Amino acid sequence: VLVRPLEDADRDWVREHARRRWGGERVVSRGRVREVAGLAGFAAIEDGRPVGLLTYAIEDGDCEVVTLDSEPEGRGAGSAVVAALAAEARRRRWRRVWLVTTNDNLRALRFYQRRGFRLAALYAGALEESRRLKPSIPLVGMHGIPLRDELELELDPPP
Numbered sequence: 001v002l003v004r005p006l007e008d009a010d011r012d013w014v015r016e017h018a019r020r021r022w023g024g025e026r027v028v029s030r031g032r033v034r035e036v037a038g039l040a041g042f043a044a045i046e047d048g049r050p051v052g053l054l055t056y057a058i059e060d061g062d063c064e065v066v067t068l069d070s071e072p073e074g075r076g077a078g079s080a081v082v083a084a085l086a087a088e089a090r091r092r093r094w095r096r097v098w099l100v101t102t103n104d105n106l107r108a109l110r111f112y113q114r115r116g117f118r119l120a121a122l123y124a125g126a127l128e129e130s131r132r133l134k135p136s137i138p139l140v141g142m143h144g145i146p147l148r149d150e151l152e153l154e155l156d157p158p159p
């Protein structure tokens with residue numbers, strides 16, 4: 001896979017991708033709504049087609065990973081875009097790289113912890129507030145686990 005930063009020309013497929021993979025053009029984390037297609041990010045490309053997408057937002061010198069997903073999974077696209085982000089974080093001297101995932105996402109918890117992230121906080125019950133902002137968030141998540149909490153992870157050591 002080849003990884004490159006997102007460009008303006010990517011906005012249309014990013015928007016479509018967000019609708020298909022994230023249930024809408026907006027994602028909610030820590031009680032905030034973000035428009036995926038407006039964010040910076042990295043795309044993993046294979047045979048001219050996007051196979052992985054990471055989007056992020058910079059605020060006060062900190063970088064929040066807003067979305068990350070790959071299709072097909074398990075072929076290295078997720079690792080490739082995370083590596084590109086970590087390199088960018090060192091170059092741009094961001095203070096902190098952090099993200100939020102949910103209690104049901106065991107694969108993501110494994111993935112992030114094996115790639116240099118550590119748990120930083122638990123927001124128990126946070127999905128209730130997220131559901132007020134985005135009612136399409138289901139009650140039951142992956143593996144049949146009730147979707148309830150946000151877990152914050154951060155890159156360790158910081159960039």
Ligand SMILES: CC(C)(COP(=O)(O)OP(=O)(O)OC[C@H]1O[C@@H](n2cnc3c(N)ncnc32)[C@H](O)[C@@H]1OP(=O)(O)O)[C@@H](O)C(=O)NCCC(=O)NCCS
Nearest residue numbers: 068069070073074075076077078079100101108110111114
């Ligand atoms: C979490 C996610 C982004 C990981 O991306 P990915 O592209 O599957 O990641 P990779 O392929 O780089 O690595 C995943 C696993 O596949 C393995 N793998 C990597 N390349 C592989 C290959 N060529 N063949 C087989 N397995 C491979 C890796 O060893 C890794 O396993 P590990 O965690 O035991 O080390 C992806 O599973 C996904 O899109 N999940 C759904 C959306 C999501 O939950 N996103 C995170 C929300 S915060």
